[in-house]
Amino acid sequence: MPKWKGRNVLTSGAMPDPLPDAAPTTAAEGPTPPRSSARGRPGATSHAAIEQAAFRLFATHGFAGTTMEAIAREAGVGKRTIFRYYQSKNDIPWGQFDRTLDHFRALLDEQPDGLPVHAAVHQGVVEFNRFPADAEPPHRERMRLILTTPELQAHSVLRYAEWRRVIAEYVARRTQARPDDLIPQVAGHVSLAISLSAYEAWLTEPDAETPGLPEIIDRAMTGLRSYLTG
Amino acid sequence: MPKWKGRNVLTSGAMPDPLPDAAPTTAAEGPTPPRSSARGRPGATSHAAIEQAAFRLFATHGFAGTTMEAIAREAGVGKRTIFRYYQSKNDIPWGQFDRTLDHFRALLDEQPDGLPVHAAVHQGVVEFNRFPADAEPPHRERMRLILTTPELQAHSVLRYAEWRRVIAEYVARRTQARPDDLIPQVAGHVSLAISLSAYEAWLTEPDAETPGLPEIIDRAMTGLRSYLTG
DNA sequence: ACACTAATGGCACTCGATGCCAAAATGGAA
DNA sequence: TTCCATTTTGGCATCGAGTGCCATTAGTGT
Known part of the structure; x- marks a missing residue:
């Protein structure tokens, strides 16, 4: 179904991650996804980086065999942070x-x-x-x-x-x-x-x-x- | 999509539960669902009973608001047993x-x-x-x-x-x-x-x-x- | 009574997911 | 430079689904 605009290399290149991160469609809930503003602490990662890390692990351990902790470690951020970028593990493969x-x-x-x-x-x-x-x-x-x-x-x-x-x-x-x-x-x-x-x-x-x-x-x-x- | 043969009263009557319980379609895994045989300890409950208990709770607390523990208590069996009758909580509403x-x-x-x-x-x-x-x-x-x-x-x-x-x-x-x-x-x-x-x-x-x-x-x-x- | 068989249910454990909050990290103003 | 407002981070505790393990229970047949 999808159709990611430009180039979206999976394991080596850049992931979708077009445009500045926007608010989630399924609005206001717990943590508010990052939206890289001018003020405040800058984000520690990006959707692109997380997806790359995730797909790298999926490729070797399979989807079920990859834990969120592992993805967080691979991406070099906290598990809690991953859940701010994606509502669930299942949402990662779909990207943006x-x-x-x-x-x-x-x-x-x-x-x-x-x-x-x-x-x-x-x-x-x-x-x-x-x-x-x-x-x-x-x-x-x-x-x-x-x-x-x-x-x-x-x-x-x-x-x-x-x-x-x-x-x-x-x-x-x-x-x-x-x-x-x-x-x-x-x-x-x-x-x-x-x-x-x-x-x-x-x-x-x-x-x-x-x-x-x-x-x-x-x-x-x-x-x-x-x-x-x- | 479904079409349960006979009468399948939801909250008051009998649930689907036709025929003697059969083996699961998605075969051999952890616990083997009960199949009321002649020998051995008889089952403590039935799909019908579990579904009735579950739907009773769903009606008042919603699906997400109902825990498997609660369903087990309502049905008068152990949580572990429920998981032998249904592979997951999501499978309960679909019945047989x-x-x-x-x-x-x-x-x-x-x-x-x-x-x-x-x-x-x-x-x-x-x-x-x-x-x-x-x-x-x-x-x-x-x-x-x-x-x-x-x-x-x-x-x-x-x-x-x-x-x-x-x-x-x-x-x-x-x-x-x-x-x-x-x-x-x-x-x-x-x-x-x-x-x-x-x-x-x-x-x-x-x-x-x-x-x-x-x-x-x-x-x-x-x-x-x-x-x-x- | 005894052996055999099959379901039960408690316990420990893994993992996804969420709330809470103190600790970063940055830009701007004093 | 220092303080401040702002915003993200990430650790910790907690909940609930789901699973492996296994001693216990409750029947049937002899």
């Missing part, structure tokens, strides 16, 4: 996903109004999942981790919900309905279904990915249409 | 869901071969979610809990996966494909998408549920078709 939702919204709005709604949504989803070849390997690893680790698979629905919402809102706007109405909701759910199927197929393929993610999403979409029309 | 999958499989097989695949699947899903009026209120409460509690919402994907698999296998068989191929997978994902949308709409409606679940699923399905054809 929220950030990309604005981009997704923009992509949908870019679609010409002449296009039928379903086609516009489809195009938006495809574009959202198209990115430079050099950003693909790390993205692939990230998604593989997420889609093959049960805990993460489960946790991800909470992320998907925000993503679906973007679609539901777009469809609602274009069909004069409310985002909570049945059709917009179905559109969101089905778009997610398509994407997930596509990702699973994508991850199954040999690394010499002949068909890219966009192509597979296209294929899943046309597959759905032919399936539904017998 | 696995059991219903065989029934689902049977429903699909019942569909006439003359019916187009998508129609057969649709019918199967609809039938799966049709049940006696007196079983509805508790089912509704159960699903409301599951679909409105983030932890449960997330955890449920693991259950849904098995359910989707049933569809993927059916579609694969009828289209001479493999269950892991793109189209069967998409069919499973999309059927789930439809069902979830329908459930959400169903739960939103006032209790005087004019349209039942089957009708809403139908509506979601036709909605999808018209959405996809502009």
Whole structure:
């Protein structure tokens, strides 16, 4: 689903971490995540650094086999601090996903109004999942981790919900309905279904990915249409 | 998604608990769940009793506000024992869901071969979610809990996966494909998408549920078709 | 009564997560 | 420079889910 703007090298380069750290979408709770201001003590680490440390450990000990303490040690900060940057261990692999939702919204709005709604949504989803070849390997690893680790698979629905919402809102706007109405909701759910199927197929393929993610999403979409029309 | 065969009264009557307790689908691990055999010490409780106790507490303290210790006390058994009946706290609300999958499989097989695949699947899903009026209120409460509690919402994907698999296998068989191929997978994902949308709409409606679940699923399905054809 | 079998439940322990708070660390003002 | 307001850090205690271990209990069959 994701689509991290620029380059996001996983183990060696820089992690997503775009723009100055923003406030969490799931507002006011216990500790307030760092937001590198002018005044006050500067942050001891960054999302990027934490994710790099975490993925390094995940690669060797697996997700479940890596404790938060270990990640903290690897990142050179206190465990307590990690929990200020990420609400939970499960949130680490997703990184700054929220950030990309604005981009997704923009992509949908870019679609010409002449296009039928379903086609516009489809195009938006495809574009959202198209990115430079050099950003693909790390993205692939990230998604593989997420889609093959049960805990993460489960946790991800909470992320998907925000993503679906973007679609539901777009469809609602274009069909004069409310985002909570049945059709917009179905559109969101089905778009997610398509994407997930596509990702699973994508991850199954040999690394010499002949068909890219966009192509597979296209294929899943046309597959759905032919399936539904017998 | 579910469909517990007979009567399954939530707070007052009997919980699902059909058939003699079977082995867990996710096989051999730590403690082996009870399977009331002839020999040996008899079980101190049952899935039904545990679920009743649990739901009683969930109703007053909420899901998160209810500890496993509390459930154990309410059910009159040790905490350790509860964990032998359910792999996790999150598994309690779903009850013996696995059991219903065989029934689902049977429903699909019942569909006439003359019916187009998508129609057969649709019918199967609809039938799966049709049940006696007196079983509805508790089912509704159960699903409301599951679909409105983030932890449960997330955890449920693991259950849904098995359910989707049933569809993927059916579609694969009828289209001479493999269950892991793109189209069967998409069919499973999309059927789930439809069902979830329908459930959400169903739960939103006032209790005087004019349209039942089957009708809403139908509506979601036709909605999808018209959405996809502009 | 005795052996066999299988579930129970207490205990200790790991790990994720949270509240609390004193101790950094920084920029700006006196 | 020193003090101050500000903001993050990280240690500590605590809670709750989940697991391994194992002696105990409660049946069945002989």
